[in-house]
Amino acid sequence: MKYENFSAKKLQICVFFCNFAPKMENLYRHLYHWYEINHRILPWRETEDPYAIWLSEIILQQTRVAQGMEYYMRFLNRWPTVEDLAKADEAEVLREWQGLGYYSRARNLHKAAKMIGSSFPKTFEELRALPGVGDYTAGAIASFAYNLPYPAMDGNVYRVVARLLDIDEAFDTSAGKKLFHQKIEELLDREHPRLFNSAIMEFGALHCTPALGDACMTCPLQECCLGYAHGTAEVLPVRKPRPKVRDRWFTYHVYLCGDETLIRRREEKDIWYHLYEFPCEEGQTEDKYPFTHVLSHQKLHARFIVHNVQKMPDIAGTICIRWDELNDYALSRLTLRALDTMQHKA
Ligand code: SF4
Secondary structure, three states: OHHOOOOOHHHHHHHHHHHHHHHHHHHHHHHHHHHHOOOOOOOHOOOHHHHHHHHHHHHOOOOHHHHHHHEEEEEEOOOHHHHHHHHOOOHHHHHHHOOOOOOOOHHHHHHHHHHOOOOOOOOHHHOOOOOOOOHHHHHHHHHHHHHHOOOOHHHHHHHHHHHHHHHOOOOOOOHHHHHHHHHHHHHOOOOHHHHHHHHHHHHHOOOOOOOOHHHHOOOHHHHHHHHHOOOHHHOOOOOOOOOEEEEEEEEEEEEEOOOOEEEEOOOOOOOOOEEOOOOOOOOOOOOOEEEEEEOOOOOOEEEEEEEEOOOOOOOEEEEEEEEEHHHHHOEEEHHHHHHHHHHOOO
């Protein structure tokens, strides 16, 4: 071995792991004790029904728990089993999803329900093969529903692991993912994977949060935490530099003729595929764009111009509907916000 290639940091991690094995019991004990006292009562953590767990995991991707809860209850009430969801129309599913954003999640949910049929997949590999299910979601369902020993690495877990082990490799690169995956495999409590995954996720969500404040002072894992010991916890985890955000400008035309209006379905392979909106043109002008809507890699600027007309214009691809029928169509969040503003002004 070339000693110059063996960095001080690697040595520390190695020493940590050498000494860590006997301390693992302590880590689990402190973590589980913390979890028992502090965890939130979340309906998807109180069930072992793989369908309900899957639903919650898909809804909670890029969605806050408070908002996700409402959608989770609504979906389960409307489609209590995976067979029920498979029988629904895609348009109904999108309509129910309205307001959550990232509609590909809803389309994949529906597609997967159709593939599943009556028997929910029971292995990690079968779960991973479903559309919209990556390593994290497959690990979450496998451990929460079947108590199988797979990690579930969400953003909270990446953060806790980066700090506990003082890992300064960016977690969102392929090399970083591989390293973190290897570390969580070493940390995972194989006897109690359901409890371990629930506890470490909740610990990241509630205690070892992005803004640490004085959390380390009261932390039950402090004695096992390299990030705390080295004073690096605050700057971890490390991300790769974000891609440049693309700005786009949209002008929407809201035609009103009596109680009717025009809408169109987005058919382009672009944002909001298969959602409905008012006729629209894209491109920047000198005018003001009062609405801003931020997506992961795009910043949208929009304005809505109301035209009171005697006769509807003939615009290709649009349909004429009554204003009060707008609720029956899946609309983008931006359009919903604009409608909300218009209704407040009316
Ligand atoms: S000591 Fe601080 S950084 Fe380490 S696990 Fe606890 S809260 Fe997180």
